[in-house]
Amino acid sequence: MAPSKSDHPGDNTERDAPSRWEQDGGPEPSTSGSSTLDVRSRASSDVGHGNGSHGPIPVWLHESSKSFQWRWVPYRLRQFARAVAAWTQGPDPPQMQRITPFFPSIQEAPVRLIARYFPRKVQKAGLLGALLLSWLLTFSLVLHHSASAGNIKGYGRPQPIWCGASYWSGGNSCGLNGNRCRPFDNAVQAFRCPANCKATHVLNPHAVGLQQINYQPFVIGGTPRNESSASEYIYRADSFVCQAAIHAGVISNQRGGCGVVKLAGEHGNFGSTKRNGIESIAFDVSFPKSFTFITGLSSNCIKDLRWPLLVVTVIFTTILSVCTASPAVFFPCVFTMLFFHVGLVSDPPTNTDYASLSSLIIGRFLPAAFVAAVFYRYSVKPQQENLSAYIERTILWLGGAWVGSLNNYTFVIIPIQRLTPSDLRAQPGARLALVIIVVALFAIALGQVWYLRLEGRLRRYLGIYGILASFLIFCVIIPTLNLRIHHYFLALLLLPGTRVQTRPSLLYQGILVGLFINGTARWGFDSILQTTSELRGPDGPLHSPLPNITSVIPTVSNITFSWALPSLKKGYDGISVLVNDVERFRWYRGEGEPEKTFVRREEREREYFRFAYMKGSGTADFTKAGVWEVDGLWREMEKGGS
Secondary structure (H helix, E strand, C coil), X not given: CCCCHXXXXXXXXXXXXXXXXXXXXXXXXXXXXXXXXXXXXXXXXHXXXXXXXXXXXXXXXXXXXXXXXXXXXXXXXXXXXXXXXXXXXXXXXXXXXXXXXXXXXXXXXXXXXXXXXXXXXXXXHHHHHHHHHHHHHHHHHHHHHHHCCCCECCCECCEECCCCCCCCCCCCCCCHHHHHHCCCEEEEEEEEECCCHHHCCXXXXXXXXXXXXXXXXXXXXXXXXXXXXXXXXXXXXCCCHHHHHXXXXXXXXXXXXXXXXXXXXXXCCEXXXXXXXXXXXXXXXXXXXXXXXXXXXXXXCCCCXXXXXXXXXXXXXXXXXXXXXXXXXXXXXXXHHHHHHHHHHHCCCCCCCHHXXXXXXXXXXXXXXXXXXXXXXXXXXXXXXXXXXXXXXXXXXXXXXXXXXXXXXXCCCCCCCCCCXXXXXXXXXXXXXXXXXXXXXXXXXXXXXHHHHXXXXXXXXXXXXXXXXXXXXXXXXXXXXXXXXXXXXXXXXXXXXXXXXXHHHHHHHHXXXXXXXXXXXXXXXXXXXXCHXXXXXXXXXXXXXXXXXXXXXXXXXXXEEEECCCCCCCCCCEEEEEECCEEXXXXXXXXXXXXXXXXXXXXXXXXXXXXXXXXXXXXXXXXXXXXXXXXXXXXXXXXXXX
C-alpha cells in the first residue's frame, strides 16, 4: 500500500521522492508493507513539525526535502563539506597534548629541592626576590660601568654617537657649497661607538658619483692619505664615522670603542678597500670635507659590555626557568628581564645618553607589559600549565625567546630589511628569502593545525584567524595607507596558534615572544598603517618629476646647461644642481634665464652633475649623474632618479 499525497504535504508527487533520493545518493524507499509508511510518516512529522522524538533524521532524507536550502549545491561538494566539518571537529573525546619529560627525575630535581627546603610560599617569594635583586644589582653595576665613557688623554671625555652618525648630509641638506656642514677642517672630536655598528646599512639609495648605494655599510674611501702616512686613512665626510673607525681598525665591531676623529678638509680620489669585514666605496674626484683618525692615543675608554651583560642575563633567566614551576612567576620575570636587556643593551634605540634611553624604555615597557599580560592569559599560561619538563622549557622556550630577542644578530643573514614591496624588489635575495619563510611558516602552521584539531580547538581558532585575516584585508584596501607588518604585530598574529603543549609549540612561542620584545623595546608600537612618506623615510625616493635638461654645451674648460621651466602646477619654483655630490647652484623663477655655465674646478678631474626641482629650499628627486669628462665630452645621465 502506497502512501497518499495528503500524508506527505512536502512532496508533490509519489514519483518525485524516489528520483530525488536517487539523485542525492540515498537508498530507495521500500514499497512493501508498512515500513514505508513508518519511515515516510516519521520523515514527514520530523521535517514538517520539528519533532525529534523519533531520533535524528538521516542526512540523505533531510536533504531530499524541498525545504532544504542547500539543494542547489552539488551533492559531491556537500559531501566534501560535511567531511571537512567532521574533521575540523576533531576526535571525541579530545586528545589533550601534554609533554612527557625526558629523564623526569633530573628535570624536576631543582623544583623538588626548593619545595623540600623552602616549603612555604613566603620562603619561595623571598628566594625569588633575592634572585631578582641579584640580577638587578649585577645588571645595573655592569651597565653603569659600561656607560662610563672614560677619558682620552688630551681630548677629554668621548661623546657617545650612534652607528649612522656622519659629518655630511645627503642631497642639498648641507646647503650651497656645504656651508651648513662647516667647519671642513682643523677640528677634532673624541667619540665613542657602540658594538655591532657593522650591521647598520643604508636602507634607501644613496648616490655616490655614478653609483647607487643601498643595503650595505656606508664608508667612502679608506685609502692612505698620502705616501708619507700609510696608516692614516682618509674618508669622505658623509661616511658613517663608527663604520669608518671599524674599517680603519680604530675600534672593533664586537665591542665598539673610543677614538678621535680629525676633519681633514678637501680631498680627492677616495679609493675602495676592504678591511675588518667592511668594503668601502670608491669616489674618484674631490670632496670639500673629509676626515681621518688620530692613532696612538692613551685612554681608559670603557668598551661596550653587551656581551658580559648577555652572559649575566642568560644565567639568571636560565636559573629562573629551571627552578620555577609556576607560569605566573616564570613568564613575567623572564619577560621583564629580556625587555630591559634588549632596550638598554643588545639593541637600544639611538639615544646618546642612558638617562634619556632609560626614560624611553620604561615608557615602552608599560604598554608592552599590558599586551604581554593578554597573550600570557590566552597562549602562554594554557601551554605551560602542569608542565614539568623544566630543562626542555629552558632549551626550547627560553632559548627561542633569546633567539627572537636578539634578532639583530640571529636573523641578520636574512636579506629582508623591511617587509614592503619596494624593499622586496630592490634588495637582492629578498623575494627568495620571503618565499622560503612563507613555505616554512605554512609547514609550521599545518603542524599546529593538527594539534589544535586533536584538542578539539580547531574550529574556534579558524574563526579567530578568519577575523584576523578579514582585518588585514580591510587594512590593505584602505586608500592612502600602507599595511606594514612589524616584529611585534607578526608575533601577535601567530601567538594564539601556539597554546598547545608540545615541544614544537614551546620553541615557536619562545621565538614569537622574543620578536615581540625586540620589536617593542627597539621601535615601540609603531603603526601598522603608514603613509607612503612614513614608509619612505626622510631620505627615500619621492618618485617625483625630474628636470628636463634641454641642452648641454660642453668644452674642455666649461659646460653650459639649459632646462625647461619647472611646473607651477606641481608647486616647483626652482632648480638645484649638485656637482660631485655637493650643491653648487640654485636657480629660481625670476632670477634670469634657465641656464648656467660651470667652470671646471679641477683640471684633471671629471665632474658629476645631478639636477632636481625645488620647492623653496627643499628638493624633489635628483636625476642620475651625467659625467663631464676631462676631455670635454658629456655623458648623458641615465633615466630615473637617484
